[in-house]
């Protein structure tokens with residue numbers, strides 16, 4: 254009896270050791286891969302610890318499931334499949350500097366290069382990444398210490414492992430959220446996700462995201478496009494075509510200014526102008542002073558989405574991530590069809606905001622990302638390449654590229670936390686109670702200096718005669734957390750109405766053929782596309798667009814935010830409360846009811862298009878036309 258027990262205990266100990274060794278080996282391997290093969294930009298000791306910890310929950314999960322389904326064999330299968338998943342990601346990463354996503358897998362056939370270069374991305378030393386698989390197989394199947402039973406995991410142990418994975422993941426997530434709040438909702442960069450939750454968990458997350466997306470898409474059918482088209486027809490307005498074609502055939506440079514709000518324009522700090530160059534430049538073009546950003550969690554990428562599609566981004570998450578696999582009738586593809594070379598210039602990682610994937614869906618011909626710029630530590634600060642260098646490199650590229658071109662440039666330096674090298678500070682810090690706002694003044698001032706250098710060089714170049722510039726802010730830079738400091742600077746209390754008005758971003762159209770004009774129409778980023786196509790004289794047959802040409806005198810003046818708030822020519826409606834737009838005084842709630850209703854309806858129509866991927870049915874034009882006609886006859 255005694256001896257039996259002794260063996261039993263020894264057996265248990267052997268089993269625990271075997272579990273620890275197999276789990277430990279996989280953990281070490283994942284750690285090695287995540288910190289040595291991928292470049293995840295670990296910024297501090299806490300992030301390094303998160304990175305070391307995050308493989309654990311996924312390892313417990315995959316081994317748990319393996320054992321549950323197939324005992325010892327199942328555990329080995331999990332080990333092999335897990336290793337293969339890591340390895341395929343390594344190969345993919347070597348080629349694309351990115352992690353695999355499910356929509357990406359769907360496009361694998363189109364991913365030119367991968368097939369051809371497979372030999373070049375295989376490395377002989379990769380074999381070492383599979384040595385542990387052999388050790389695991391030996392341990393699981395052949396190691397049988399004297400008089401002990403060999404390692405035989407029980408199914409219920411599989412369940413226990415899988416259950417342990419849950420608290421491990423919760424700890425991981427809590428920990429990661431300290432570094433980045435709402436990590437999973439915001440789904441920023443894949444690099445960031447892998448850094449914080451680990452590669453395998455990232456794949457689980459990606460699969461969940463995909464499942465949700467697919468479900469909405471699967472349940473949708475072409476009939477759902479009918480109410481959308483009806484809505485469009487009902488809200489259609491005759492366009493006056495004012496200034497139609499004044500920029501026909503010209504190059505277009507779109508300048509998306511990072512975190513630039515209208516309140517800095519014509520404003521001063523310590524008696525000095527914050528944007529002296531832009532203040533003058535705007536007098537020479539069409540300047541819109543009631544133009545709002547309409548972004549939500551996707552920030553810059555949302556503004557890009559609004560511009561390209563004249564549709565609203567989503568309320569939760571970044572549509573660039575969640576619906577990059579949808580079909581779009583993007584402005585870039587329309588312009589490409591009209592002979593333009595369409596491209597984006599942005600000196601950040603191409604995977605940020607999933608841009609490399611989404612830009613293909615929107616139809617851009619080329620994306621000049623960080624790797625296409627001569628980024629060196631001396632020319633970088635904070636988020637990366639300083640605007641002045643980005644501008645001059647980009648202008649060089651534009652001089653060389655096929656004409657006509659459509660280039661969207663996205664600046665970077667005026668980004669939170671708004672820090673600058675000493676020698677680039679052209680104005681003293683602010684003196685409000687918010688360090689963020691105080692520094693923002695300096696980065697805004699720097700950006701203006703960089704803009705000056707760019708526009709002046711542009712004016713000297715051959716491009717000037719045949720190019721229009723469209724300059725606009727992508728979204729706010731100073732959040733409502735800094736309301737008090739903002740009040741100190743502006744000398745007034747920042748209530749809901751003022752906070753809403755602070756969401757205005759500058760918007761300027763400038764070029765040789767453009768006559769100066771001060772335009773006070775109420776509009777937003779959703780209106781950019783129809784405004785541009787009108788100026789370029791390009792017929793845009795995509796019927797699903799929510800914007801209205803900003804240059805049209807009789808346009809519908811209604812700017813809808815992603816929160817369902819709105820600004821019209823008369824009112825501003827915020828969370829059920831109604832204000833006079835000009836005075837900011839609260840007025841009867843009834844006055845805003847039609848505005849709120851219109852906002853709700855428009856947002857839900859736009860959402861239905863994205864969630865149902867409805868633009869894929871646009872080709873069934875018969876249905877669309879008939880319904881359109883029917884509607885007119887009614």
Ligand code: GP9
Pocket residue numbers: 551552553554599601602605663665668
């Ligand atoms: C990153 C840049 C900033 O590439 O566009 O993104 P944001 O945080 O402003 O959305």
Ligand code: MN
Pocket residue numbers: 511512552553727728
């Ligand atoms: Mn931005």
